Amino acid sequence: MIIRYSQLVMPQDANVIGTLFGGQMVSWMDISASKAVHRFLKDTDAEVALTRAIDAIEFKEPVYVGNWVNFEARILKTGKSSILIQIDAFKETKSVEKALACTAQFTFVSVKKLDDGSFEKVNHNKSVG
Ligand SMILES: CC(C)(COP(=O)(O)OP(=O)(O)OC[C@H]1O[C@@H](n2cnc3c(N)ncnc32)[C@H](O)[C@@H]1OP(=O)(O)O)[C@@H](O)C(=O)NCCC(=O)NCCS
Numbered sequence: 001m002i003i004r005y006s007q008l009v010m011p012q013d014a015n016v017i018g019t020l021f022g023g024q025m026v027s028w029m030d031i032s033a034s035k036a037v038h039r040f041l042k043d044t045d046a047e048v049a050l051t052r053a054i055d056a057i058e059f060k061e062p063v064y065v066g067n068w069v070n071f072e073a074r075i076l077k078t079g080k081s082s083i084l085i086q087i088d089a090f091k092e093t094k095s096v097e098k099a100l101a102c103t104a105q106f107t108f109v110s111v112k113k114l115d116d117g118s119f120e121k122v123n124h125n126k127s128v129g
Contacts, residue, residue, distance in 0.1 A: 041110060
């Protein structure tokens with residue numbers, strides 16, 4: 001299943017050379033992954049999940065102010081508490097409908113919040129299917 005999320009690149013999202021700032025792209029990818037994880041955990045006892053690792057990130061094409069970025073999230077693999085999500089970010093311009101701009105793999109870990117405000121991993125007891 002693909003979970004979708006979109007953002008319009010605004011001037012404040014740009015870096016000093018006028019293209020989308022990489023840190024902003026990663027932040028949106030993180031939100032996109034968290035949407036997929038939110039859906040995945042809906043019927044489990046796990047309250048929430050935190051980003052544990054970001055791997056294999058590649059910036060393939062620059063994205064410009066005024067472009068749309070359409071994110072596609074897919075859960076690739078699950079462990080006891082971990083969830084591995086593939087995020088593909090496609091730019092959409094007036095002339096190009098879909099061009100792969102950035103890819104990454106995010107590992108989230110399902111957690112519960114303890115009384116002291118810290119987080120502890122919990123098993124989500126669910127596999128991808
Ligand atoms: C999330 C957290 C509670 C996990 O607790 P932990 O006791 O360290 O648990 P571990 O990291 O050892 O293991 C959790 C799972 O992640 C996996 N994991 C750990 N490091 C990993 C890595 N670098 N890449 C992929 N998976 C990893 C483990 O294999 C384990 O998987 P499993 O339960 O499916 O077998 C703790 O690491 C934490 O609070 N991290 C900070 C999270 C954060 O602030 N994120 C940014 C804001 S969302």
